[in-house]
Structures are given as structure tokens and as C-alpha cells.
Amino acid sequence: xxxxxxxxxxxxxxxxxxxxxxxxxxxxxxxxxxxxxxxxxxxxxxxxxxxxxxxxxxxxxxxxxxxxxxxxxxxxxxxxxxxxxxxxxxxxxxxxxxxxxxxxxxxxxxxxxxxxxxxxxxxxxxxxxxxxxxxxxxxxxxxxxxxxxxxxxxxxxxxxxxxxxxxxxxxxxxxxxxxxxxxxxxxxxxxxxxxxxxxxxxxxxxxxxxxxxxxxxxxxxxxxxxxxxxxxxxxxxxxxxxxxxxxxxxxxxxxxxxxxxxxxxxxxxxxxxxxxxxxxxxxxxxxxxxxxxxxxxxxxxxxxxxxxxxxxxxxxxxxxxxxxxxxxxxxxxxxxxxxxxxxxxxxxxxxxxxxxxxxxxxxxxxxxxxxxxxxxxxxxxxxxxxxxxxxxxxxxxxxxxxxxxxxxxxxxxxxxxxxxxxxxxxxxxxxxxxxxxxxxxxxxx
Numbered sequence: 390x391x392x393x394x395x396x397x398x399x400x401x402x403x404x405x406x407x408x409x410x411x412x413x414x415x416x417x418x419x420x421x422x423x424x425x426x427x428x429x430x431x432x433x434x435x436x437x438x439x440x441x442x443x444x445x446x447x448x449x450x451x452x453x454x455x456x457x458x459x460x461x462x463x464x465x466x467x468x469x470x471x472x473x474x475x476x477x478x479x480x481x482x483x484x485x486x487x488x489x490x491x492x493x494x495x496x497x498x499x500x501x502x503x504x505x506x507x508x509x510x511x512x513x514x515x516x517x518x519x520x521x522x523x524x525x526x527x528x529x530x531x532x533x534x535x536x537x538x539x540x541x542x543x544x545x546x547x548x549x550x551x552x553x554x555x556x557x558x559x560x561x562x563x564x565x566x567x568x569x570x571x572x573x574x575x576x577x578x579x580x581x582x583x584x585x586x587x588x589x590x591x592x593x594x595x596x597x598x599x600x601x602x603x604x605x606x607x608x609x610x611x612x613x614x615x616x617x618x619x620x621x622x623x624x625x626x627x628x629x630x631x632x633x634x635x636x637x638x639x640x641x642x643x644x645x646x647x648x649x650x651x652x653x654x655x656x657x658x659x660x661x662x663x664x665x666x667x668x669x670x671x672x673x674x675x676x677x678x679x680x681x682x683x684x685x686x687x688x689x690x691x692x693x694x695x696x697x698x699x700x701x702x703x704x705x706x707x708x709x710x711x712x713x714x715x716x717x718x719x720x721x722x723x724x725x726x727x728x729x730x731x732x733x734x735x736x737x738x739x740x741x742x743x744x745x746x747x748x749x750x751x752x753x754x755x756x757x758x759x760x761x762x763x764x765x766x767x768x769x770x771x772x773x774x775x776x777x778x779x780x781x782x783x784x785x786x787x788x789x790x791x792x793x794x795x796x797x798x799x800x801x802x803x804x805x806x807x808x809x810x811x812x813x814x815x816x817x818x819x820x821x822x823x824x825x826x827x828x829x830x831x832x833x834x
Contacts, residue, residue, distance in 0.1 A: 401426060403433040410441050414452050423458035431465045439471050446477060460492040467496035475502055482510055490514070491521050498528040505536075512537035515544065523557045523589075530561035530596065538565055545571075552578050552586045556593035563597045572599050579609045580652050584674050587611050591619050598626045607642050610651045610676040613712075614749045616643045617783050624818070633821050640818065644752060644787055646716055648683035663688055667696045670717075671703070671710040678713050685717060693717070694728065705738065712750040715739060719757035733761055746780055752787030759791035767797055767804065774807045774814075782816035789822045795830050 401409075409417070409426035417423070427445070430438045442462040448455060466474045478493040494511060511528055514520050515537070522544065529537045544550060544558045556578055559571045575597075578590035587609050594602045600623040607616050620639050624631065642650065654676055669681035685693050697704070697714060704714045715736065723729040739754035755773055758766045772778050773788040789811065792798070798805050808830075811823035 401429040403430065403435075403438070406430045406433070407437070407441050410445055414450055414455055417454075420452075420454040423454055424461055427458050427461045427465055431468060434469050439466060439469065439473065442466050443471075443473065443477065446474075456486065456489070460488060463489075463492045463496045467499035470500065472500060475500055475504075479504075479507060482507070482514070487519050487521060491524050494524045494528050498524070498531050501532075503532060508532055508534040508537060512540050515540045522554045526554070526557040526561050527596065530557075530564045533565065535565050538562070541565075552581065552583075553589040556590050557596070560593040560597035560599075563599070569599075572597060572602075575599070576602060576605050579605050580654065582654055582676070584611065584676065588615060591615055595619055595622050598623065600624070600627050600631065603639055607639055608650060608652045610653055610679045612675060612749060613643050613646055614747075621782075621818070633818075633825075636818065637822065637825070640783075640786060641790060644756065644783075644790055646753070648679040648686075651679055653680050653683065663692055664696055667693070667700065670713040671707055673709065678709070682713050682717055690721060698731070701735070708744070708748055708750065711739065712748075712753070715750045715753050715757060719753055719760065723761070729761065733758065736761070746784070751781065752783050755784065755787050756791045759793075763791075763794060763797060767801055770804055771807050774811055776815055782814075782819050785811070785814060785816070785819045786822055789819065789826060792826060795833055798830055799834060 406426040406429045409422050412422075414420075414423070419425075423445070427442065430442060442465060445455075445462050446459050446466075448459070463474065463478060474496060478496055481489050481493040484490050484493075497507065497511075508529060511525050512534065514525050515522055526541060526544070528534075529541065541558050541561050545555065545562075550558075556575055559574060563569060563572055575590050575594055578586050578593075579602075581587050581590070588611050591606055591609065591611065594606060595618075603620060603623055606619045609616065617640070620636065620643070624636050663685065666681040666684045669677050670685075672678045672681070697717070704711050718732050718735065721732075723732060736754040736757045739748070739750045744751070755769075758769070770788055770792070774785055776785070779785050779788075789808075792804075798808065808823050808827055812820055812827075814820045814823065
């Protein structure tokens, strides 16, 4: 059984999900039930699951809720590596539903469809103004469709093309020709005022394996999860030819996530009340939230804390804002016992079972706890370093990063044992960090 990092829909058993898909659309309790059933069936890979999803995809039902569920079913089957899906969705490339075309192209890319006729057909779709060109270009790039290079190049002749499409074309041309001529243009998109453009540029850099642009990525005001993903994938693609200490510095830069280091765009000379900046921590635009964090860090702590304390219930309901709350509190040296205990409880709540293991605030909450009182939370290190209990490699790396005092290792033999066990961690960067710590530890003691 597999679980999504963003699994926040009500849990369904396999039997419940299959029963929903066998129910006529007009008899459903909610129109979204098909989608919900498809979403949860990904956790139960089996022949039965694949058959149910394929039946849904082949359905002639035109209800909008069915169409949305069909697109999700295509996505799920692709992730389940169901090759039986390929001949079915080839036919969808002629659909009038551009979203169904897009889902089909993404699935064909995921399944590694190397059919030359499919590649040529998708190439012709680049000239269809109704289509979303980005996934089409990404498919042709991944499938090494050099025959479609002229069509991809033609896209760049249009100076008014959206940056997300232009960036995908630049990455594709690099992949298909090796020409770095326009790769630096992607740097411009990393500082765009539009968050979506920044995020797409990061994906384009990943697709182009342009590891030299990693320093630019980690200075981009986007989700830390996306920056970690870029480091992970680009480092892996480099065949480990880059100095590990350099990669450590990139990872730890994102763990520190200091807004002063980021390329934050804010040309406004206006200054607002502290309460306004607290509200901006809830912004869905990371640029705005990081700018608010930057301002709040320079204010008297108690003035800010009083406002944060009043809004804790709202922060606990918004995982984006909760990240910035933890980031603000993590590095504060607190003497007041009551406030310190309250902050400790905030950090601990971030590590509770109510949240997914992949929430972006989990790593920094661990660092925050260790900074608050490393002796009080040292016993948790054993669980935080356990692959089975903490599947997110960033959490395990953050735990190692938080071990600053080597006397902790000397005082607790179990920590030493876990450090040695981390040498067999399933992620290279965690293994390498554990090895680095142990080397320094043995030199000192």
C-alpha cells in the first residue's frame, strides 16, 4: 500500500472505492465520489484496481464529474505502470477535450511510450492553438523525439509565448541537441513576479539537468519542498560528480531558509502595521510571505509574538502559514518559560500524526526543538532517523543537521548506534551526512 504526501481526502477502503466506481453516476451521493474513489485506489495496486480504472476510462459517460475522474484514473494508472493503458489513451490524442489530451500525453511520458507515430502525432499538436503546449514539449523531450525539433524551435520564434512554454522548449532543445545557448534565460524566470513562472522554471532546469543553476534555484522564493526536490534530482543526475560538501551547503541553505538570502521581489516603499505582515504569512505567494517574515524578524519579539499567539488557531489550520510561523520561531532565543513551552508545543504539533510525513514544516520543527532544548528532545532522534518511521529523507537529514553538540553522542550510546545505522540509510545524502558527522566525532573524541 502506498500513500501520497498530500493524502488529505477521507480514507476509503479498496472495496468501498470499487463499489463507488460500480455505481451509476446518477446514483452517487456526491458528484465528486468517482474522483475520490480513483484517488484512493492508487493505494491498492492490483489487477482488480487496474481493471476498474480502465473500465472507467473507457466509459462513454459525458458527465463532467466522470471526465475529471477519468483524467485522474489515467494519472493513477500511469503511476502504477499499467502498460495496458497505452493503446487506450493513444486514441485520446484526437479528443476535443484538451484536458484529456494533456492527461494522456503526461501518462504516455510517464510510461515511456517510444512509438514514433505517437511522437509525430504529438508533434503536430504543437500547432494546435487549443492545446497546452508545455506537456507536449516535455513528452517529446523525454522521448528524445529529435524529428520534432523544427516544431519545437518554431515555438521560440513567438516572442509573446508564455514563459512556461518557452522554458519547456529551451529545456527540450538542450536535451535534444546539447546546446546550452538559451539555458541562462531560465534564470530570468526564477526571479519572475509570478510564482507559477518561478515554479515552472525550476522544473525546466530539472528537465535540462542544468545543475549549474542550482545556486539560483535555492535563492528562489518558492516552496522549500520544490527546492529540495531540485537538489535531490539534479544531484542524482550528476552521477555524484559534484563535491558532497557543496551539496550539503545547498541542502542546509534551504533548511536555514533565511529570507535575507532569497531573491525577494518587493519594490514597495510602503510600510504597514505589524498585524498586516502577520496576515501576509498566510499568503499563497511565497515571495510575499518571505518578505513578511523578513520584516517581522526585525520587530520586537514580544510585539510579534502577541499577535501570533492570538492567531494560533488559524495557523494550525493552514500548513503554508504554519511553515512560516515555525520558521519565525525556530531561531529565537526565548527566556520566558511559558512562551518557551508554548513554542515547544507548536513544534511538537507539527510532528504529530495529524499531518503527513512530508509536510515542509517537519524538518524545521525538529531543528527548532533541538535549539530550544537539545537534552529534552534527544530521545526523539532515534525515531527521527528511522527510515520506516520517517520516510521523508529531508526530515532525517534535518535531524543529523541539528546534532551540533557532539557530547550528545557521547552521553547517549543509542544516538551513536543510530548514526552508524544511518550509514545504510536509503538516501545517499543522509548516508553521506551521517558519515561526515561520525568522521568529525571520532576525530574530536
